[in-house]
Amino acid sequence: MELHIILLFMIFGAIVAVETRDLISSVIALSAVGLGLSLAFLILKAPNLAITQLVVEILCVIILIRGTINKDLPLVRDGRWLFNTIATFLFIACFLVFAFFALKELPNFGEPLMRVSQGYIADGLAKSGAVNLVTAITLNFRGYDALAEAAVLFAGVIGVLAVTRKTGKSHER
Amino acid sequence: MKDNQKGMTLIVKTTTRLLFGLILIYGIYIVLNGHLAPGGGFAGGLIIALSFIQLLLAFGREPTLEKMNINRSLYLSAIGIIAFLVSMSLVLLGSGFAARLIPLCDIAVALMVSAGIFAIFLALILSSEIKEGK
Amino acid sequence: MSLYFLCFVLFCVGLYCVLRKRNIIKIIIGLGIIEYAVNLFIILIGYRTQGRAPILDNKQEILNMVDPLPQAMVLTTIVIGLALTALVVSLAVRIYEKYGTFDITKIRRLKG
Amino acid sequence: MKALLFFVIIPLAAAFLCALAGRRIKYFSDVIVNLSSLILLLLALNVGPLAAAHQVSVYKLAGWMPPFGISLVLDGLSSFMLVVVNLVAFLVMVYAIRYMQEYTDKWKFHALFMLMLAGMNGVVISGDLFNLYIFLEVASIAGYALVAFGVEAEDLEASFKYAIMGSLASIFILMGIGLLYSYTSTLNMADISSVLSEKQPGMLITLVSVLFLTGFGLKTALVPFHSWLPDAHSSAPAPVSATLSGVFIKTVGVYALSRVFFNILGAPPKVLFILMVLGVVSMVVGAVLAIVQDDIKRMFAYSSISQVGYIIFALGIGTPLAILGGLFHLFNHACFKSLLFLNAGAIEYSCGTRSLNKLGGVGAKMPVTGAAGFLGAMSISGIPPFAGFWSKLIIIVASLQAGYFGFALIAVLVSIITLAYYLKFQTFAFLGRLDVAFREIKEVPLSMKFSMVVLAGICVAAGLLLLPEFRNFLKMASDVLLSGAAYKDAVFGAIR
Numbered sequence: 061m062e063l064h065i066i067l068l069f070m071i072f073g074a075i076v077a078v079e080t081r082d083l084i085s086s087v088i089a090l091s092a093v094g095l096g097l098s099l100a101f102l103i104l105k106a107p108n109l110a111i112t113q114l115v116v117e118i119l120c121v122i123i124l125i126r127g128t129i130n131k132d133l134p135l136v137r138d139g140r141w142l143f144n145t146i147a148t149f150l151f152i153a154c155f156l157v158f159a160f161f162a163l164k165e166l167p168n169f170g171e172p173l174m175r176v177s178q179g180y181i182a183d184g185l186a187k188s189g190a191v192n193l194v195t196a197i198t199l200n201f202r203g204y205d206a207l208a209e210a211a212v213l214f215a216g217v218i219g220v221l222a223v224t225r226k227t228g229k230s231h232e233r
Numbered sequence: 234m235k236d237n238q239k240g241m242t243l244i245v246k247t248t249t250r251l252l253f254g255l256i257l258i259y260g261i262y263i264v265l266n267g268h269l270a271p272g273g274g275f276a277g278g279l280i281i282a283l284s285f286i287q288l289l290l291a292f293g294r295e296p297t298l299e300k301m302n303i304n305r306s307l308y309l310s311a312i313g314i315i316a317f318l319v320s321m322s323l324v325l326l327g328s329g330f331a332a333r334l335i336p337l338c339d340i341a342v343a344l345m346v347s348a349g350i351f352a353i354f355l356a357l358i359l360s361s362e363i364k365e366g367k
Numbered sequence: 368m369s370l371y372f373l374c375f376v377l378f379c380v381g382l383y384c385v386l387r388k389r390n391i392i393k394i395i396i397g398l399g400i401i402e403y404a405v406n407l408f409i410i411l412i413g414y415r416t417q418g419r420a421p422i423l424d425n426k427q428e429i430l431n432m433v434d435p436l437p438q439a440m441v442l443t444t445i446v447i448g449l450a451l452t453a454l455v456v457s458l459a460v461r462i463y464e465k466y467g468t469f470d471i472t473k474i475r476r477l478k479g
Numbered sequence: 480m481k482a483l484l485f486f487v488i489i490p491l492a493a494a495f496l497c498a499l500a501g502r503r504i505k506y507f508s509d510v511i512v513n514l515s516s517l518i519l520l521l522l523a524l525n526v527g528p529l530a531a532a533h534q535v536s537v538y539k540l541a542g543w544m545p546p547f548g549i550s551l552v553l554d555g556l557s558s559f560m561l562v563v564v565n566l567v568a569f570l571v572m573v574y575a576i577r578y579m580q581e582y583t584d585k586w587k588f589h590a591l592f593m594l595m596l597a598g599m600n601g602v603v604i605s606g607d608l609f610n611l612y613i614f615l616e617v618a619s620i621a622g623y624a625l626v627a628f629g630v631e632a633e634d635l636e637a638s639f640k641y642a643i644m645g646s647l648a649s650i651f652i653l654m655g656i657g658l659l660y661s662y663t664s665t666l667n668m669a670d671i672s673s674v675l676s677e678k679q680p681g682m683l684i685t686l687v688s689v690l691f692l693t694g695f696g697l698k699t700a701l702v703p704f705h706s707w708l709p710d711a712h713s714s715a716p717a718p719v720s721a722t723l724s725g726v727f728i729k730t731v732g733v734y735a736l737s738r739v740f741f742n743i744l745g746a747p748p749k750v751l752f753i754l755m756v757l758g759v760v761s762m763v764v765g766a767v768l769a770i771v772q773d774d775i776k777r778m779f780a781y782s783s784i785s786q787v788g789y790i791i792f793a794l795g796i797g798t799p800l801a802i803l804g805g806l807f808h809l810f811n812h813a814c815f816k817s818l819l820f821l822n823a824g825a826i827e828y829s830c831g832t833r834s835l836n837k838l839g840g841v842g843a844k845m846p847v848t849g850a851a852g853f854l855g856a857m858s859i860s861g862i863p864p865f866a867g868f869w870s871k872l873i874i875i876v877a878s879l880q881a882g883y884f885g886f887a888l889i890a891v892l893v894s895i896i897t898l899a900y901y902l903k904f905q906t907f908a909f910l911g912r913l914d915v916a917f918r919e920i921k922e923v924p925l926s927m928k929f930s931m932v933v934l935a936g937i938c939v940a941a942g943l944l945l946l947p948e949f950r951n952f953l954k955m956a957s958d959v960l961l962s963g964a965a966y967k968d969a970v971f972g973a974i975r
Contacts, residue, residue, distance in 0.1 A: 107271035162686035170416035173664035216450025219624025412661035
């Protein structure tokens with residue numbers, strides 16, 4: 061039940077973030093959604109993620125606020141605005157109806173199949189030596205993923221540094 | 234006097250001085266206990282980076298830039314990720330001491346993440362310098 | 368089931384934002400919302416009723432633990448989201464420097 | 480099979496070393512990057528016979544059994560893709576020695592390029608669906624940054640558009656992976672396939688297919704989702720456009736798409752039909768839009784959409800001959816499209832413009848560039864002795880055999896349109912009267928010539944791949960796709 065409330069809160073926050081005029085308020089509404097996500101992670105018994113999400117949230121807000129010094133744009137409703145919006149809504153509605161029926165085929169909430177994960181729980185400690193199973197999985201069973209993940213972050217770092225260069229070409233050969 | 238003009242107000246600065254160490258230590262604690270408690274290298278590294286970012290936000294950019302510029306933090310980040318790559322390759326290629334390497338991997342990731350995020354942040358605030366000047 | 372569906376609704380709110388908003392920062396916010404929705408969905412599918420957090424304890428018997436694998440997956444996707452956000456925001460800041468606006472309908476030097 | 484892991488570790492190590500020391504030591508990053516891409520090319524050529532000997536070989540990372548750990552899988556298709564990716568990457572790296580000289584902070588380019596290469600190699604050899612996704616992200620994020628490497632206004636705009644579209648695609652793919660995980664409770668591709676084969680196909684699989692089709696379609700730039708490609712591929716620096724157009728969209732797009740649909744979901748006929756239609760539409764739209772372009776690189780970018788349409792069309796037909804033709808066309812397109820983009824880069828390097836209206840008569844001043852451009856253009860537009868002709872011929876014959884006469888006719892017509900706009904490129908750029916502004920231009924430096932000559936040589940000689948001696952290279956790759964859901968048995972067989 062509490063999960064439903066948090067999810068509704070998140071959806072509400074997301075709508076506010078999307079529709080509000082002021083960019084700073086929008087970013088703050090986004091951070092409220094992120095906070096809700098962090099709470100949901102706690103309720104869903106994922107403390108690792110709750111911590112990480114909270115920290116990433118703070119960082120994202122700081123980064124986003126650096127980018128939003130100016131004001132929002134006025135909304136212009138020209139001829140195709142209405143048509144495009146209706147088309148988007150129709151598309152999203154189709155997607156949701158379709159998803160509604162498709163999701164019924166998933167295992168019920170709270171009863172995952174856990175074919176593979178049972179193995180991790182049964183002998184994760186014995187094989188990897190880490191009490192925290194999530195750490196055991198990310199760094200040991202699926203350590204290759206962690207390597208790629210570090211590479212993604214590093215690509216992001218170098219990418220930001222490359223994009224924020226003042227000049228691209230030095231005009232000397 | 235000069236110290237007071239840069240950055241935010243005195244209240245923020247004092248609070249930051251008090252909190253900085255605590256946040257830093259909390260980050261290090263999370264890194265080192267990654268295999269026992271919730272957390273791990275990534276979250277811990279981010280917390281460490283955030284503690285420095287808080288310092289930077291409170292005191293303005295000049296005092297920070299004297300100690301730590303982009304190139305230096307990128308350098309640290311590269312050292313961290315190379316250490317991670319080496320230890321991870323040892324694990325992946327199936328050497329026997331995989332379990333003992335987990336804390337080392339965590340520390341390397343934390344170094345890489347904290348320095349890398351700090352570099353991102355520095356790059357972003359330095360590039361928006363022009364805009365604020367307008 | 369209803370939770371999954373609400374998660375999809377959140378996904379669609381973000382999708383609407385990305386598809387229909389003109390402001391670059393709003394588009395980035397929309398991407399963030401979509402990412403949250405997907406992360407939450409992946410954790411939801413790993414939840415077990417009355418489950419425990421996936422941290423073992425020597426004294427207790429291991430029973431009824433939530434699925435740890437989705438948590439490992441989401442840990443990775445959060446990192447990817449962070450890297451992406453940082454990159455996209457830096458692109459946005461640079462675009463603002465060059466064009467003086469965040470409006471994508473005005474940022475149209477490339478045609479076709 | 481430890482060699483497989485080095486396809487990822489070597490480029491990653493090169494990228495990290497570039498970041499560590501590239502700024503301090505002047506030619507350090509050039510040396511490291513060229514050396515490592517050469518090693519990778521040799522490794523890729525070496526790994527092919529291994530794949531031939533074992534059919535499928537699996538490397539269990541850190542010794543964990545596959546559903547628990549991640550496995551690397553080498554089969555005919557991945558060894559084929561490894562050769563394509565690393566060949567183009569090596570030649571592009573050699574080209575970039577001089578071309579990227581005029582950009583600032585070259586080591587950042589090198590580091591990002593190596594990360595992208597690591598991502599592409601990782602996608603190709605991965606046997607785990609989520610792992611494939613992460614490497615796809617490594618490659619994509621490096622790609623977004625590389626598109627904006629010139630930091631001009633147009634580059635940033637193109638990169639932003641690309642980043643938004645690309646990350647939307649990634650999120651769709653991730654959603655699909657999440658749904659599949661919930662349904663099958665495993666992430667290993669072979670394992671997913673074996674679980675799915677025991678269940679009834681229902682709505683959920685359709686939803687997953689839609690998500691994957693949208694996601695990979697965006698990455699491949701099939702026509703309803705193509706709007707980012709012309710901007711991104713024409714704004715990037717020439718080596719980056721060559722890689723993005725030549726191998727990137729094929730690795731993260733075509734390869735991942737075919738791996739997921741053929742080997743995991745077992746090639747459902749409906750999806751194949753949709754692929755065929757999307758392929759034909761891309762073919763036509765790309766070609767029609769390419770004619771009217773004035774910017775050389777933009778024309779090539781639209782041509783990429785059109786030619787990738789051929790590949791997707793061939794995969795959608797699904798007969799053995801068609802898949803063989805499709806993969807052969809993939810190989811050819813990787814060679815001639817990267818050649819053409821490098822060529823456009825060479826023209827821009829010497830003349831300072833890419834506009835067809837301003838150019839003219841450049842061929843007389845730059846004989847090597849002109850000749851290479853001629854060979855590439857003739858090959859892509861399907862003139863008989865060159866490789867492009869054979870691959871298009873196979874695709875058209877296969878579609879006739881399968882009974883799609885209308886589509887075959889369209890493919891022929893599109894081929895003629897292709898010839899038309901490449902002739903336009905030839906006449907406007909290389910032939911005709913030399914403009915006064917270009918009196919002083921010189922031929923490009925040696926490293927750039929070297930890459931173009933080698934690629935042109937491959938374009939001419941690639942037709943030989945159809946000879947029985949070399950045919951196995953293509954045959955093994957197409958067998959993997961043809962075997963469809965039997966992939967899981969091959970992988971499980973190799974594990975034991």
